[in-house]
Amino acid sequence: MSSTEVDRWLATGKASEALVTALESSGDASSAVLKVLTSVKKDADVDASLSSLGADNVDALVKHLYAGLALGDAAISAACLRWHERVVNAHGLGGIVRHLSAKDVSASEQ
Amino acid sequence: MAAQPHQLAPVVSCFAVSADLSYLALCPNTSSVTIYRVTQDAANGYSFTQIASLEEHDQLVAGIDWCPVTNKLLTCAHDRNAYVWTRGTTEETWDPVLTILRMQRAALCCQWSPKGNKFAVGTAAKTACVCYYEGENNWWVSKLIKKGLHRSSVVDVRWHPNNMLLATASTDGCARVFFAQIPDADGAASAPCPFSTPLLEVRSDSGAWVHSLDWSPDGSSLAFVAHDATVCVVEGMGAPGFWDDGTDAASRATRVGVKNVRLRGLPMACVWFADAECVVVAGHEGAPMIVSPQGGGSWAAGALLGGGGGARTSKRASQFAEASALFQGGGMLGGHNNGGGADSDAVYVKGKPPSGPHSACVTSIRALPRGKGCAFATAGVDGKLVFWPDQTLAGKMSRMAL
Numbered sequence: 001m002s003s004t005e006v007d008r009w010l011a012t013g014k015a016s017e018a019l020v021t022a023l024e025s026s027g028d029a030s031s032a033v034l035k036v037l038t039s040v041k042k043d044a045d046v047d048a049s050l051s052s053l054g055a056d057n058v059d060a061l062v063k064h065l066y067a068g069l070a071l072g073d074a075a076i077s078a079a080c081l082r083w084h085e086r087v088v089n090a091h092g093l094g095g096i097v098r099h100l101s102a103k104d105v106s107a108s109e110q
Numbered sequence: 111m112a113a114q115p116h117q118l119a120p121v122v123s124c125f126a127v128s129a130d131l132s133y134l135a136l137c138p139n140t141s142s143v144t145i146y147r148v149t150q151d152a153a154n155g156y157s158f159t160q161i162a163s164l165e166e167h168d169q170l171v172a173g174i175d176w177c178p179v180t181n182k183l184l185t186c187a188h189d190r191n192a193y194v195w196t197r198g199t200t201e202e203t204w205d206p207v208l209t210i211l212r213m214q215r216a217a218l219c220c221q222w223s224p225k226g227n228k229f230a231v232g233t234a235a236k237t238a239c240v241c242y243y244e245g246e247n248n249w250w251v252s253k254l255i256k257k258g259l260h261r262s263s264v265v266d267v268r269w270h271p272n273n274m275l276l277a278t279a280s281t282d283g284c285a286r287v288f289f290a291q292i293p294d295a296d297g298a299a300s301a302p303c304p305f306s307t308p309l310l311e312v313r314s315d316s317g318a319w320v321h322s323l324d325w326s327p328d329g330s331s332l333a334f335v336a337h338d339a340t341v342c343v344v345e346g347m348g349a350p351g352f353w354d355d356g357t358d359a360a361s362r363a364t365r366v367g368v369k370n371v372r373l374r375g376l377p378m379a380c381v382w383f384a385d386a387e388c389v390v391v392a393g394h395e396g397a398p399m400i401v402s403p404q405g406g407g408s409w410a411a412g413a414l415l416g417g418g419g420g421a422r423t424s425k426r427a428s429q430f431a432e433a434s435a436l437f438q439g440g441g442m443l444g445g446h447n448n449g450g451g452a453d454s455d456a457v458y459v460k461g462k463p464p465s466g467p468h469s470a471c472v473t474s475i476r477a478l479p480r481g482k483g484c485a486f487a488t489a490g491v492d493g494k495l496v497f498w499p500d501q502t503l504a505g506k507m508s509r510m511a512l
Contacts, residue, residue, distance in 0.1 A: 055372055092374030097339040101377070103283055103317030 006032045015040045016049035023057045023064070033064040038079040046083060050090040062087060062095035113416045113502070114155045114484075115467040115494040118146070122489035123170060124474055129178035131479050133201070134158060135185075136489065137171035143185050147201065150482065156497055162202045166193050173219040179226035186217035186231050192241070194229075194250055209241050209250035215263075223269045228295050230276050232264030238278050238288075240305075242295030255288055255306045266322040271329045275309065275353060283317040285334040285344070286310060289353075302354035309353055310362050315340045315370045321393070324383040333389045333401075335378040341371045341391055341401050343409050369409045371401055380475045382486060388506045392472035392488050398498070400506050415502055416466035467496045 006025070009018035015036070022032035040046055053061065065087070068080040087095065119138030127134050127148070134146045142165050146158040169188035176183055183204065186192035190213045193206040211217065215235035222229045231252070232238045237260055239252040261282035268277045269290075276290035287310040291301050314320050314336035323334035330348025335341050345367040347353070352362075378393030389409075392398035397414040404410050470492035478484050484497040 059372070093376055094339045094372055094374045097337075097375075097377055098316055098318075098372070101316060101318035101336075101338040 006035060010036065010039050013045075015045040016052055019049045019053070019061070020057060023060050029060075030064055030067055033061070034068050034076055034079075037065075037068065037083050038076060043086075046086050047090065050086055053091075058087065058091045059095045059098050062099050066099055113467045113496050113498045115496045116156065116158065117494050118158060119144070120493045121491055122474070122493055122495060124172060124174045125476065125487075125489050125495065126174040126176040126183070127476055127478065127487070128176050128181065129479065131482050133161075133176075134495075135164075135174050135176060135183055136495070137174060137185075138493070139170065141165070141167045141169050141171060141187060141189070143167075143171055143174060143183075145183075145204070156484075162204060164193075164195060164204055164206070166206045167191065169216070172217055173221075173231070175221050175229070177222040177226040177229075179222075179224075182222075182226070184220050184222055184229050186211075186220040188216035190214070190216060190233075192217055192220060192229075192231050192250075207249060209252065211239060211241070211252050212254065213237075213239065213252075218263060219266045221267050221269055223273050223290075224271055225273045228273075228290070228292060230267040230269065230290065232267045232278060234263040236260045236262055236264070236280075238264045238267055238276070240276065240290050240292060242292050244294075253292060253305055255290075259286070259288070259306070259308055260284075265319070268323050268325055268332075270325050271327065275329075277323055277325065277332055279320040279323045279334055281319040283314050283319060283336070285312050285314070285320050285323050285332065285342075287332070287353075302356070308359045310344075310347075310359050310366070312342065312344050312363065312366070312368055314338060314342060315372070318377075321378070322380045324381045324389075326383045326386055328386070331383065331386070333381050333383050333391075335381045335391050335393065337377045339373040339375065339377045341373065341378060341381070341389065341409070341411065343369045343371070343389065343401070343403075345369065367407070369407070371409050371411050373411055379471060379473050380488075382475045382477055384477070384486070384503060385507045388503060390475060390486060390503070392475050392490075394471045396468045396470060396472060396490070396492075397466040398472065398475065398486075398488055398502075400503070402506055412506075414466065415498070416468075416496075468492055468494055 006018050006022045018036045022036045065080045065084050068076050121139035123137040123139050125136035134148050137143050142163050145162040147161050150156050167187035171185050171187045173186045183195040192209045195204040195206050198205050213233045213235050215233050217231050217233050219232040228242045230240050237255050239254045241250040241252045244251050260280045263281045264278045266279035274291040277287045279285050289303050289307040316338040318336045318338035320334050320336045332344045376394035378391040382390045384390050387402050389401040390398050397416050399414050400412045472488045472490035475488045477486050485500045485503045487497050489495045
């Protein structure tokens with residue numbers, strides 16, 4: 001299962017691969033993505049995994065960040081806010097704009 | 111020569127230039143239209159002298175277009191009216207002619223057809239209409255694009271160079287093309303399909319509002335900008351018989367190439383398809399940028415022009431300073447399409463005004479006549495009209511005929 005693959009990447013300290021695997025996993029990726037977001041501790045790892053992220057994955061990550069913020073959990077929100085600042089620094093506001101203006105919003109993100 | 115900003119009004123809602131750039135008409139966010147005589151001298155660039163103020167409308171003038179063929183001025187406003195203005199004996203007198211739009215809601219945009227015998231108006235009544243002149247009564251009458259074909263307001267209209275097709279941009283997230291030949295106006299004996307037949311519908315990348323669109327000079331491509339910070343170029347419509355082969359819109363949609371460019375920053379609001387290899391867009395970033403084809407069929411956006419958009423510091427400002435600057439600076443503008451990558455020191459700083467000529471959203475862009483030294487002009491919510499010199503596009507256009 002992809003969640004164990006994500007665990008394996010995180011265990012070996014490979015944040016970039018863990019993030020990409022989580023974002024591209026089929027089915028419900030949110031729990032896997034949130035696990036990566038809360039597990040990666042070092043700022044340098046966050047920046048490194050963001051710098052190599054492809055455009056589609058950036059947009060997907062932004063959507064997961066907002067879904068995570070909507071959960072209301074303090075620890076998850078803290079991680080999401082930290083990643084949010086990094087994502088905007090690295091990739092600009094486009095992902096946020098696309099998240100806000102997308103017409104096909106799933107119910108959980110309302 | 112740098113981009114020259116001119117502050118003609120507190121806000122410019124829309125503007126148009128005459129064919130030889132001797133006159134400029136704009137709406138300063140009121141119900142009137144101001145006409146300026148434009149003079150150009152080598153030392154000081156452009157200067158503007160106000161010569162007339164057209165007061166016929168009751169509400170905000172949302173669209174102005176100056177016909178290059180007939181020199182008539184077209185204005186449309188939120189008061190559900192449009193007027194065609196003909197120049198009188200002097201440059202200060204402009205005589206309005208009524209147009210019967212039969213619209214229930216505000217007019218939002220208008221454009222003369224390339225031959226000047228028709229014009230199109232997009233409205234908040236979820237439809238657009240095409241008007242032509244009726245000589246016996248000295249007025250312009252409208253034919254409506256059938257109701258139900260748009261699901262929301264039509265915010266921009268663009269004629270295809272062949273004078274027969276009309277493209278519309280709508281807040282329902284789609285750009286569409288309709289057949290807009292009118293037998294009475296175009297004098298054609300027969301038409302391949304009835305007026306207002308839908309010929310093509312392309313949805314924006316995330317279904318976000320389509321703000322504006324423009325045809326390429328040869329009519330084989332259509333570029334539109336949407337509120338999800340994308341620029342979309344629809345290609346492959348140039349083959350002869352593409353439009354009148356009798357197939358329906360859905361099948362035609364499968365035969366075009368749709369190329370989406372996702373921007374890094376804020377959405378664009380206006381677009382000019384300068385030539386086959388150069389689409390100029392401008393919008394909420396407060397500066398124009400060029401979108402051009404890369405090898406292999408995709409398109410990509412360049413940097414913001416004019417040194418424009420947002421200030422960048424290489425040191426991280428303190429969070430308190432950032433927060434207070436956000437309130438003092440009056441909102442963040444621009445700069446987000448640059449930075450990252452090579453410019454990796456760049457930090458997203460809120461609240462600093464952009465360093466380019468514009469300081470707010472650019473809402474309209476107009477091509478300027480060749481040979482005057484400036485390629486295009488932009489205007490926006492900051493009231494500045496900026497003329498961009500030819501060098502801005504140098505090297506981006508496949509041919510620059512000066």
